[in-house]
Amino acid sequence: MTLRDLVLIRLGVAVNLVIGQIVAALLLPVYLDSVGTILVAALVGPRAAIAAGLVSQVLNAVISGNFSWLPFGLVQVVIALYATAAARLGAFRSYATAVPAGLGMGLVAASCSAPISYFLFGGVTAGGVTVVTTVVRALGAPLGVAVASASYATDLLDKTIAFVLVTLLLRSLPRTLATRFPALAR
Amino acid sequence: MTGYAVRVEAVRFAYGGGEGDVEALKGVSLDVAAGERVALLGPNGAGKTTLTRLLVALRRPAAGRVLVGDWDVATRRPDEMARRVGYVFQHADQQLFARTIADDVAFGPRRLGRPASGVAAALDELELEAVAGLHPYDVPPPTRKLVALAGVLAMEPGLLVLDEPTAGLDRRERERVVAALRRRADAGVTVLAVSHDLAFVAELAERAVVMRDGRIVEDRAVGDLMYDRAALSRVGLKPPTTVEISMALGLAGGPVRAAEVVEALRGVRWTQNAESSRDAEQASGSS
Amino acid sequence: MIGYVAGRSILHRAHPYTTLALAGAVLLGAFAMTRPLQVGLLVLGAAGFAALGGGATLRSSAKPALLLALPIWVLLFVLHGLLGPEPRVFFGPVRLSAAGIATALVLGGRVTAIVLAFLTALATTAPHRLVEAMTAGGQPFGRIFLLSSTLTVLPRMRERAALILEAQQCRGLRLGGSPLARLKALGPLALPLVLGALAEVDEQVLALDARGAGDRREGGEGGGGAARRTALDPPRDSTAQRVVRWALLVLVLAAYAWKFRSMRG
Structure with missing residues (x-):
């Protein structure tokens, strides 16, 4: 890995951790905390994206103190791999491909995080998702169904928006910058 | 274009809002007439930027009142204030995002529903037509800062508030900024600029307001303040080179703008030349 | 406040890997524990770990740990206590699920223990010492x-x-x-x-x-090049600490072995 790759990974991590500030100002019901990982996957490649995802997970814990969510690092690895594959298949070339690819990412991510949430934490994890889980459970659904529906609902929305945003970002790159990312040419 | 008057009445502001926080503004009152060109000077941490943030509702005063024209800022959101106030941030080069410079400059007018004619005018005023089709991140950061200024001028605000508009610019770029701002001021727009750059202030402003420790400590004509070395040094500033030259030569009329100093120097050069040529004559005669 | 708090306790003087291994063992161990009593012991263990860091560490890690765990406890009691399966037991005016209470205790205890352990590690490990240790460790x-x-x-x-x-x-x-x-x-x-x-x-x-950060070539394994920069003042490791770290690994493995055996049995 080159020094440039490392600086880009650091950028991806910073985007993952800081974009929430913008999302919060807009009161959007999503996190978008993997936009940086997806971006690094499209610009550099899978190893860099995995590094960005894992470092984000660790630093998130260091900053917030919520170290119990470290097992969700596995989801970050899956996101990095899926996003790299999506980028290589050209999913970020247009919104028409980014939306279905994002929905697919949501399905995959939720399929990963729901079991972690259910088996390790009994459905009680970070803020918003847990509220949805609780509401669905209060409506009479079994806990497993409540956890799964909350995970799928959040992740489908979150990852679709993330994919559309990354598409917008890649389309907005100035030519001088774009030519410096060989992974983009693929 | 009508300019807006600014009225700041006994404003207090503290960051954090809790007790024991350092007050950034400790009772500031300021009246700026419509069409006036005012420079806001003072050392770092004096409260200059904070004061300007109040004018666009990005900060709310803990006490006191801020008016822009007949609008009480307390009842407005920042995006509403944008209809009257054009605010240019110190690091304005970091706010660009469109795919071409022209598109980026058009963002503000489009948000406000203002005519696109302002875009061409603003690009022209800052001499940016040649780069209008380029990507904002394909030009160097100083040019980006000019683009951001154009984006604000294109919104055709009646009050321009600028935070260090010349920081990071070279002499030529600075001249473009001065020319554009003076043209707006001539059209009646009120201009309020925070700056450490006294050469720029000398070119632009007619009135200087000096702040220190959250208070206004001087409020006088620029021409007057520039010649008051003691007052300037109290806030860590010194006269611009042109004024230093004028002081050293004792130029008549206290010129402040570079062009005025040059004009005054024209008169001086004649006598000096006469003296030096007489010296030369004497020297050659004695040899 | 979350973060490093200077001090001279045994944890401050320990090799950063040892402190992190202790926190890591609590993390991995927590998910091996499935009964309230086991998790209760783990929370006590984490509290003991925090106490090793001295009074200042305890204050700076226990308070945020409890604050972070509190909303989770509340949600756990709603989701599992109030909305949990029958049969119910009375706690004053509220009827709570008996099995749900047990689940909530296990899950809440896990989170509390993990957060407390890592905040303690964070409070007692000077970042520069960790960097030195990683550099020296290759x-x-x-x-x-x-x-x-x-x-x-x-x-x-x-x-x-x-x-x-x-x-x-x-x-x-x-x-x-x-x-x-x-x-x-x-x-x-x-x-x-x-x-x-x-x-x-x-x-x-x-x-x-x-600044010399690029004193390495492309390639290499595991997320970086083969930089072998010399640590200036690496933290001292000891045989005793190495033994502790290996023992923690064995303990964690044993906990999982026991968990899966009792699950099958």
């Missing part, structure tokens, strides 16, 4: 760089995001409005943040290169 440069330098760029990035939010509002962008309008506002806010950061990448690479 960790790849990339890994050390990412862990140590990313935190330092965050404040600047946050400040930039805040400024972009303000600047675009001054250009007429409204932060509120319909969900679609708020979604559309993401572009003008997120694009400058990322484009601006990308535009600075090459400059940062040059600056790092000039």
